[in-house]
Amino acid sequence: MSAARLFHGGLAVDADHAAPRRLDVLVGADGKIERAAPEIKPAAGVEVVDCTGKILLPGLFDMHVHLREPGREDEETIGSGGRAAARGGFTGIVAMPNTDPPIDSGGLVRYVRTLAREQSPVPVWTSGCITKGRAGQQLADIADMQQQGAVMITDDGDPVADAYLFRRALEYARHFDLLVACHCEVPELSRGGAMNEGARSYRLGLPGIPACSEEISIARDLQLARLAGGRIHIQHVSTARGLDIIRRAKADGVRVTCEVSPHHLLLSEDDITDYDTNFKMNPPLRTVEDNAALLEGLLDGSIDVLATDHAPHTEFEKNLDFASAPFGITGLETALPSLFSRLVRTGKLPWDILVRAFSREPRRILGLEVADFREGLPADFILFDPEASTHFSADTMESKSRNTPFLGQTLPGAVVQVVLGAELLLGRKQP
Ligand SMILES: [Zn+2]
Ligand SMILES: [Zn+2]
Secondary structure, X not given: OOOOEEEEEEEEEEOOEEEXXXXXXXXXXOOEEEEEEOOOOOOOOOEEEEOOOOEEEEOEEEEEEOOOOOOOOOOOOHHHHHHHHHHXXXXXXXXXXXXXXXXXXXXXXXXXXXXXXXXXXXXXXXXXXXXXXXXXXXXXXXHHHHHOOOOEEXXXXXXXXXXXXXXXXXXXXXXOOXXXXXXXXXXXXXXXXXXXXXXXXXXXXXXXXXXXXXXXXXXXXXXXXHHHOOOEEEOOOOOHHHHHHHHHHHHOOOOEEEEEOHHHHHOOHHHOOOOOHHHOOOOOOOOHHHHHHHHHHHHOOOOOEEOOOEOOOOHHHHOOOOOOOOOOOOOXXXXXXHHHHHHHOOOOOOHHHHHHHHHHHHHHHOOOOOOOOOOOOEOEEEEEEEEEEEEOOOOOOOOOOOOOOOOOOEEEEEEEEEEEOOEEOOOOOOO
């Protein structure tokens, strides 16, 4: 067993403090936080990790990740996705169930969790499907999946188009207090679309996906949640109006939470300039007005969670023309540096809100232990160097797929260490 470690000289941010403050953290040999205080003198036999100039953040948590295993191990595996998560500063992720076969039974939930324990450096939870085979015809075995450890259900990739079936899913899940997460779109409105519908899609000659496809679906799901009770979570909100519908439902007592992805905050349809398919995802990049409204929603608490919707695809698939290429971009490794460089460093997003939305809230919503610097808790934090930078290339990224709009870029800020229990996940040289 390793010795106790003192993380000394750094600044910490958490969900309750907007500004970084001096904090030393002593982690015992058992991996638990023994002490956290502004100044801790190193005792004999304690290994000191110099954190001068570094920011300590509670480990991030991503409740929306596509790991592609089983079925598309050429795009990502649970192991490579777990390593990408660690590299990005995530100490917990939730796998989406749209694999091949889809995760729609207790047996498959158990299978994914077993693989995760064997292969991923960070804990991986999984969601289960709402409907069998994600086919939208009959409910999956929700009770069995929850018993085997599924932390939520979703048919992500598609909505549950049948409103009656979705109502039954909500009613059923309510009995187990299981979260129902929704990918909102009306297939009849978005089918064939490749990007946000509007002046820009007309100019580029690309088929559009109207904002109302998402907004109508959000409104329907929230009305059904009001009727059925239970907890509902709207995935990857991308439009100002969609967010307003959620705001109204929250004010009305519907038990709804929602998430926004970094790309829907940072990028817009205007960034699609040369048919680069690394800007194609679903929901699509919307307008700069939507970016601003979503940021406002994150700041005022209407948006509870940041989630990447990490969606790996091979170069071969993404090399198709814009209209034919699959939806989705990777996000685990780019999330923190991109948010830091564009929003935190510029004073638009305080650290405490980032920690709330990308660490505390997703864990709280899923009933998992929250990562914090409290004495007695398992060590679960990351070291972030605001003066370093991160380059995104095939050589530096852990994900098997590189379909990110940040490919080839260097962004300010770098995750230099991940501390999980007694383990240092990023090797010893970096901090
Ligand atoms: Zn989705
Ligand atoms: Zn997704």
